[in-house]
Amino acid sequence: MHWGMVIDLRRCIGCHACTVACQVENKLPLNERWNKVFTVGPEGEFPLVTSHFLPRPCMHCQDAPCVDGCPTGASQRRPDGIIIVHGERCIGCKFCMLVCPYGVRQFAAEKGIVQKCHLCYERLERGEMPRCVETCQLKARHAGDLDDPGSEVTALIKQANARPLYPYLGTKPSVYYIFP
Amino acid sequence: MAGNIEVKKAACYFCHMNCGMLVHVEDGVVKKVTGDPEHPFNQGAQCPRGASAIDHLNHINRVNYPLKRVGERGSGNFKRVSWEEALEDIAARLKKYKAEYGAESIATAGGTNRTDDWARRRFFNLLGSPNVVHTSPVCWIPNFLIETAIYGWSAFDPEIMGSRCVVVWGHNPGASYLPEMRGLLEAREKNGTKIIVIDPRYSETAARADIWLPIRPGSDCALALAWLNVIINEELYDADFVENWTVGFEELRERVQEYTPEWAEAKTWVPAERIAMAARTYATSRPACIQWGVATDQLGRATSAVAQARAVLRAICGNLDVPGGDVMPGPHPTFITDVEMELNELLPEEQRAKQLGADRFKLSTWPGYKLLNEQLQRVWGKGLPAEWMCEASPPVLWRAILTGKPYPVKALIVLADNPLSSYANSRLVYEALNKLDLLVVMDYWLTPTAALADYVLPAASWLERPVLTTTYGVSDWLIASERAIQPLYERKTDYDFWRALGIKMGQGEYWPWQTNEEVFQYRLESLGYGLETYEDFVRGVRFDFAPREYYKYLEKGFATPSGKVELKSSILETLGYDPLPHYVEPPFSPEATPELARDYPLILIAGGGFMPFFHSEHRQITRLRLLHPEPRVAINPELAQKLAIKEGDWVWIETPKGKVKQRAKITTAVPPGVVQAERGWWYPEKGVKDLFGIWESNINVCLDDDPDTCDPACGSWCTRTILCRIAKVEG
Numbered sequence: 001m002h003w004g005m006v007i008d009l010r011r012c013i014g015c016h017a018c019t020v021a022c023q024v025e026n027k028l029p030l031n032e033r034w035n036k037v038f039t040v041g042p043e044g045e046f047p048l049v050t051s052h053f054l055p056r057p058c059m060h061c062q063d064a065p066c067v068d069g070c071p072t073g074a075s076q077r078r079p080d081g082i083i084i085v086h087g088e089r090c091i092g093c094k095f096c097m098l099v100c101p102y103g104v105r106q107f108a109a110e111k112g113i114v115q116k117c118h119l120c121y122e123r124l125e126r127g128e129m130p131r132c133v134e135t136c137q138l139k140a141r142h143a144g145d146l147d148d149p150g151s152e153v154t155a156l157i158k159q160a161n162a163r164p165l166y167p168y169l170g171t172k173p174s175v176y177y178i179f180p
Numbered sequence: 181m182a183g184n185i186e187v188k189k190a191a192c193y194f195c196h197m198n199c200g201m202l203v204h205v206e207d208g209v210v211k212k213v214t215g216d217p218e219h220p221f222n223q224g225a226q227c228p229r230g231a232s233a234i235d236h237l238n239h240i241n242r243v244n245y246p247l248k249r250v251g252e253r254g255s256g257n258f259k260r261v262s263w264e265e266a267l268e269d270i271a272a273r274l275k276k277y278k279a280e281y282g283a284e285s286i287a288t289a290g291g292t293n294r295t296d297d298w299a300r301r302r303f304f305n306l307l308g309s310p311n312v313v314h315t316s317p318v319c320w321i322p323n324f325l326i327e328t329a330i331y332g333w334s335a336f337d338p339e340i341m342g343s344r345c346v347v348v349w350g351h352n353p354g355a356s357y358l359p360e361m362r363g364l365l366e367a368r369e370k371n372g373t374k375i376i377v378i379d380p381r382y383s384e385t386a387a388r389a390d391i392w393l394p395i396r397p398g399s400d401c402a403l404a405l406a407w408l409n410v411i412i413n414e415e416l417y418d419a420d421f422v423e424n425w426t427v428g429f430e431e432l433r434e435r436v437q438e439y440t441p442e443w444a445e446a447k448t449w450v451p452a453e454r455i456a457m458a459a460r461t462y463a464t465s466r467p468a469c470i471q472w473g474v475a476t477d478q479l480g481r482a483t484s485a486v487a488q489a490r491a492v493l494r495a496i497c498g499n500l501d502v503p504g505g506d507v508m509p510g511p512h513p514t515f516i517t518d519v520e521m522e523l524n525e526l527l528p529e530e531q532r533a534k535q536l537g538a539d540r541f542k543l544s545t546w547p548g549y550k551l552l553n554e555q556l557q558r559v560w561g562k563g564l565p566a567e568w569m570c571e572a573s574p575p576v577l578w579r580a581i582l583t584g585k586p587y588p589v590k591a592l593i594v595l596a597d598n599p600l601s602s603y604a605n606s607r608l609v610y611e612a613l614n615k616l617d618l619l620v621v622m623d624y625w626l627t628p629t630a631a632l633a634d635y636v637l638p639a640a641s642w643l644e645r646p647v648l649t650t651t652y653g654v655s656d657w658l659i660a661s662e663r664a665i666q667p668l669y670e671r672k673t674d675y676d677f678w679r680a681l682g683i684k685m686g687q688g689e690y691w692p693w694q695t696n697e698e699v700f701q702y703r704l705e706s707l708g709y710g711l712e713t714y715e716d717f718v719r720g721v722r723f724d725f726a727p728r729e730y731y732k733y734l735e736k737g738f739a740t741p742s743g744k745v746e747l748k749s750s751i752l753e754t755l756g757y758d759p760l761p762h763y764v765e766p767p768f769s770p771e772a773t774p775e776l777a778r779d780y781p782l783i784l785i786a787g788g789g790f791m792p793f794f795h796s797e798h799r800q801i802t803r804l805r806l807l808h809p810e811p812r813v814a815i816n817p818e819l820a821q822k823l824a825i826k827e828g829d830w831v832w833i834e835t836p837k838g839k840v841k842q843r844a845k846i847t848t849a850v851p852p853g854v855v856q857a858e859r860g861w862w863y864p865e866k867g868v869k870d871l872f873g874i875w876e877s878n879i880n881v882c883l884d885d886d887p888d889t890c891d892p893a894c895g896s897w898c899t900r901t902i903l904c905r906i907a908k909v910e911g
Contacts, residue, residue: 013355013358017230030802031806042848051382137227138365
């Protein structure tokens with residue numbers, strides 16, 4: 001079992017519902033966002049322009065610099081591929097934030113620890129989809145088992161040639177994008 | 181230990197989609213709000229507004245009790261009073277105005293469908309006043325009415341999944357109707373549907389188009405006429421349908437000869453060949469549909485001309501009421517629709533004649549409503565709701581309040597609306613609101629308009645009320661949703677308000693249903709499900725979609741005087757308007773007002789929806805506001821460089837009517853000569869004494885609503901093409 005995600009950038013419309021629903025689900029402070037959406041473009045001269053949106057959750061890398069770099073073992077890779085932060089072990093040193101190439105980790109000042117997207121693993125365990133997947137009006141997000149050749153996510157990766165962000169970093173992300 | 185947990189099937193009311201929501205309620209407290217997977221629109225999803233619903237419900241700044249003004253109007257000093265005291269005084273004053281000045285001296289303003297609008301109309305019909313206004317002239321209604329005049333209902337139900345080509349015209353579902361946007365993208369993925377987007381700006385939707393036509397703002401009419409020219413001259417129309425089901429085709433053919441693609445190129449800034457190519461794509465991809473978009477309802481005097489040309493376009497291409505085309509749903513055959521609840525028949529003829537603006541904007545007021553309804557009754561058995569489709573003109577109302585002409589208007593009751601931010605010419609609106617003897621505002625918040633009120637009444641929002649979604653009673657389906665919790669504090673629904681006020685005004689016999697649920701139950705009884713309560717209906721039935729019928733005209737004919745599609749409209753002719761499609765330039769443009777263009781050389785688009793906000797709402801929901809903290813005006817890099825404006829600079833946007841500032845957003849989404857400002861901005865955090873900063877960034881300060889510039893048929897004012905100049909805010 002290897003949980004992963006496919007985000008279809010042909011569909012994402014930049015509404016930020018995933019950002020907000022994630023905040024509400026995980027009871028985050030107003031300024032902490034585990035699931036930011038970036039706007040890329042428009043590029044080019046009017047009217048010959050292009051643009052798209054880029055949601056950026058934790059990539060759940062299988063060779064995760066944040067796990068390797070964590071001095072207390074708070075950042076861990078679960079057997080199902082999800083990278084989590086054990087709050088009680090985190091000392092807030094922020095080293096993981098420094099080494100994460102995707103900038104997805106956030107310092108929760110009032111708790112003094114680092115937090116980030118954990119793919120709503122508690123929901124997954126209850127048989128529910130991550131909140132960002134559930135809330136997406138455009139159905140741009142899909143979660144599933146990357147090890148299962150019959151799963152929706154593996155099919156999408158194959159059909160649409162989905163690929164991770166910055167694969168050359170060698171971190172083996174579990175989040176794949178279908179680029180427009 | 182968990183308490184008493186229930187999951188309620190509610191409906192979001194933060195836009196028109198009314199997406200289904202599952203609300204987890206524990207011992208009367210809302211714990212969680214998620215999308216309802218069984219709901220056909222959102223299929224379990226939510227937009228950011230729906231996802232933050234609990235923030236809205238429990239916001240510290242909600243109005244929770246009736247407030248009465250103490251001290252000067254606008255001083256922001258209120259004291260808490262009881263509902264009984266407020267209603268007693270309001271009713272006494274309304275009776276006084278009615279006795280002294282006539283019922284027409286009492287008016288009401290509404291916004292965008294956050295209320296049970298038929299209840300407002302019922303109250304006003306019983307009161308005897310025709311002066312109900314909404315933002316309706318700039319939202320949907322001109323299109324609906326023009327289409328109804330031409331083919332007897334609005335073809336507002338595009339069947340995207342069955343279409344080979346969808347035209348998205350002046351509409352950006354990528355920012356405003358997300359389920360609809362999903363439908364578009366799925367149609368293309370599954371069926372290869374072509375998407376044509378017509379928008380001066382590179383919008384979220386334009387970014388996904390197969391063909392994007394970036395027209396000059398406000399030149400939609402030229403484009404539609406050129407399409408007609410190409411399609412008729414190249415004989416790409418549906419000859420059978422035209423021959424059997426239309427009247428006036430020869431006159432149409434003659435009329436459109438002057439509107440060549442070359443002529444349209446100069447007007448639209450789109451190359452003639454591209455215009456022709458898009459016209460051919462639309463006409464030869466059958467079935468095709470054209471989605472309604474709000475932008476063309478906001479072109480001032482050019483508004484209804486666009487609707488007319490486009491309606492004719494749909495018809496001659498054979499797309500009306502066909503699978504995958506533009507379906508005319510008609511009213512729901514069985515359940516009691518809005519118009520049947522309004523009691524329009526009780527408004528006396530002499531009071532109808534007093535409707536403000538009815539002497540000039542004849543299609544959207546009683547003269548047009550009467551003509552249309554005669555036809556609709558004959559064919560559909562039901563007419564259109566007067567609410568929205570038969571209304572006084574807001575610009576005329578403001579002027580009547582200020583001048584006392586043609587008669588005095590003393591009182592205004594505002595629900596689900598914030599006229600200071602949502603109508604053009606805000607300073608004039610401000611003066612009018614100040615001149616009123618009585619201003620009553622029912623809202624969730626102390627808005628800039630509420631700050632001026634004599635009474636501010638607390639409104640229940642969608643988690644606190646049931647919702648019956650019927651598209652204003654003009655579609656053949658309904659979706660029923662229940663109340664998640666009883667209203668908190670002393671909040672009430674608008675139905676509760678109108679009923680309570682109605683009883684005090686002596687209307688008691690007409691308000692027999694004590695609650696929203698009772699009245700909804702009454703409206704649904706004729707469906708024959710025989711359920712005991714409204715909640716039973718929601719839980720057991722919830723949806724009622726009448727069987728889809730196509731080609732209804734084969735049996736019924738079209739609901740027009742000739743029974744056919746009137747390409748040359750006899751109803752428009754009777755009302756004194758040009759019965760054939762024709763070109764109208766919007767009132768403010770380099771062409772219409774060249775003298776103005778010398779000082780105000782840029783074209784301003786003063787509208788367009790944007791996430792995460794809807795109209796002027798949600799600025800106080802911190803979670804959402806942090807995503808979009810300030811208003812932004814889109815400026816092309818070339819123009820920005822010329823004016824030394826940098827990303828994020830505060831920029832003055834100035835027209836002859838006034839100036840406001842917004843932050844520069846440097847983007848190639850707009851061409852160099854065009855800027856687009858955001859609408860609906862006020863600053864809830866700025867405090868009541870400054871009217872929440874309503875003069876700072878509210879683009880409506882810059883817009884004119886002079887009735888002479890409004891659409892002659894429907895009274896629409898112009899927001900989508902205004903002349904302006906911009907400059908960096910110094911210091």
